Amino acid sequence: MNNPPIVPPAFSLGGDLPINRLGFGAMRITAQPAWGPPTDRPAMLALLRRAVELGVNFIDTADMYGPFISEELIAEALHPYAADLVIGTKGGCVSFGQPPAGVLLDGTPQHLHDALHGSLRRLKLERIDLYQLHRLDPRVPAEATFTFLADARQQGLVRHLGLSEVTVEEIQLAQQHFPVASVQNMYSIFNRAAEPVLTYCRAQGIAFIPWFPIGGGMVQEMGIVEQVAARHQVSAHQVALSWLLHHAPNIVPIPGTGSIAHLEDNMQAAALRLTSEDMQQLDALKLHVEA
Secondary structure (H helix, E strand, O other), X not given: OOOOOOOOOEEEEOOOEEEEOOOEEOOOOXXXXXXXXXXXXXXXXXXXXXXXXXXXXXXEOOOOOEOOHHHHHHHXXXXXXXXXXXXXXXXXXXXXXXXXXXXXXXXXXXXHHHHHHHHHHHHOOOOEEEEEEOOOOOOOOHHHHHHHHHHHHXXXXXXXXXXXXOOHHHHHHHHOOOOEEEEEOEOEOOXXXXXXXXXXXXXXXXXXXXXXXXXXXXXXXXXXXXXHHHHHOOOHHHHHHHHHXXXXXXXXXXXXXXXXXXXXXXXXXXXXXXXXHHHHHHHOHHHHHHO
């Protein structure tokens, strides 16, 4: 348990917050699917502490995980926080039952006001380093939602703002109201539908935070990943994460797990150096995915 941290290259979030490019997604520290307390609370607290020991200094969560339980566990395990630890959380979803059926979108300024202040209280923070809109609510004008978020930033309640599951056009609309520091869309070696969003984010200096970053491919695709993994004598999960780190310098994967063993395996991806042959073989998966 005393091995040195595995620290991947850093990305400057919002231009002023250096974060290591292998974070931790804190959805799975609750009961699954993101509903209820964990069956082994001490184990989840130990998991969070182990993540920081291994070099994680960016943790992604949301008020709907639990709901509220993920944020509470993070504070219980890690507060007072290390000076370089960045915690990003999300608001804009109301969780009243097991996801996805038990989730409603709410992008109204009143809900976001309550959600933001609830997250500040649970995380024991006076300012959240990264606050992300979990989803755009189609029933609420985007301008109203974005205006509230911009005001929260001006008030010093949040340092940086991000978005989740958005198009390039929606990012551009948000940028009329505030600098967008991050975008969190589903993306992996097996699912590259968000490639145009990634390309735009890279050009804009925006962190691209893929959720479900390991994904899951069909038998043919997994076979290719396993071939590369065998050459390096590592797990297929490590290869999938390493591909993300090699694919674009603004990608910040946030693999989540409820297991210290899986966490340690995932973090080893930071040390994996894929060859040009590896990348060519893995990039070719795009042809299968888009076919």
